[in-house]
Amino acid sequence: MEWQVYLDKFIASGGKNLIRYALFAGIPYFIFYVLFQSKTFRMKIQQKVPKAKDVRREVLYSLSSIVVFSIISMFTFHMIQSGQSALYGDMTEFGQVYFWLSIPMLIILHDAWFYWTHRAMHWKPLFKYVHLVHHKSTDPTPWAAFSFHPFEAIIQGAYFPLLVLIIPVHPAAVLTWILYQFALNVGGHLGFEVFPKGFTKHKVFRWHNTATHHNMHHKYFSCNYSLYFNVWDRLMGTNHPKYDETFEEVCARRAGTSESVNSQAA
Ligand SMILES: [Zn+2]
Numbered sequence: 001m002e003w004q005v006y007l008d009k010f011i012a013s014g015g016k017n018l019i020r021y022a023l024f025a026g027i028p029y030f031i032f033y034v035l036f037q038s039k040t041f042r043m044k045i046q047q048k049v050p051k052a053k054d055v056r057r058e059v060l061y062s063l064s065s066i067v068v069f070s071i072i073s074m075f076t077f078h079m080i081q082s083g084q085s086a087l088y089g090d091m092t093e094f095g096q097v098y099f100w101l102s103i104p105m106l107i108i109l110h111d112a113w114f115y116w117t118h119r120a121m122h123w124k125p126l127f128k129y130v131h132l133v134h135h136k137s138t139d140p141t142p143w144a145a146f147s148f149h150p151f152e153a154i155i156q157g158a159y160f161p162l163l164v165l166i167i168p169v170h171p172a173a174v175l176t177w178i179l180y181q182f183a184l185n186v187g188g189h190l191g192f193e194v195f196p197k198g199f200t201k202h203k204v205f206r207w208h209n210t211a212t213h214h215n216m217h218h219k220y221f222s223c224n225y226s227l228y229f230n231v232w233d234r235l236m237g238t239n240h241p242k243y244d245e246t247f248e249e250v251c252a253r254r255a256g257t258s259e260s261v262n263s264q265a266a
């Protein structure tokens with residue numbers, strides 16, 4: 001029966017996203033917040049421990065987003081089944097060069113989609129009724145990766161079905177983009193800085209975001225809106241003016257060379 005096929009798709013998509021979320025958020029949470037908490041605390045961007053009620057809210061809203069993403073997957077599946085999508089399964093159809101270029105294309109277009117929809121979410125009425133859910137985490141943990149109001153989950157989940165209406169992509173390219181997206185999204189909410197000193201001033205690496213970058217968005221709200229790359233924020237002048245400085249402070253504290261660590265140790 002047809003509804004059974006869609007139900008199976010819903011369950012399979014939900015199951016995959018649940019496993020990815022549990023692994024991508026759970027493993028770093030366990031390592032940084034539980035197992036090595038005393039050793040990693042100096043790497044913590046904001047020097048405080050998250051409250052259990054905040055972690056609970058982040059998990060519950062992320063689970064509700066996974067339900068929304070699974071419903072969107074059902075619609076996408078319907079599009080593919082009825083021949084309305086540009087998804088292709090035969091690698092020879094567009095060739096290897098197109099395949100390898102389609103991965104950065106998926107990421108670059110998603111980066112633009114995220115930046116502009118995210119800025120729209122900061123428009124007062126949308127912020128108050130929708131995006132505030134995500135910003136209840138002023139010091140996020142990896143569990144906050146999908147802590148969205150259902151409307152925001154729809155906007156974020158809509159990127160792929162809209163894209164695949166017009167641009168041909170292979171499922172393997174889609175999976176690579178999804179895994180990178182999970183890693184970067186969880187990394188942005190990690191709460192700990194793992195990138196090396198000087199990263200934000202390096203002539204190439206400064207174009208890529210860090211954990212400090214998105215953590216500052218959760219702390220100050222009206223700055224640092226981008227997801228993967230530090231391109232749109234630089235172009236639009238929305239980087240926090242103290243981004244580089246804060247990043248270096250966290251790196252110095254992590255290395256044990258900052259004054260605050262020295263004075264605490266003294
Ligand atoms: Zn966030």
Ligand SMILES: [Zn+2]
Nearest residue numbers: 118131135217
């Ligand atoms: Zn925001």
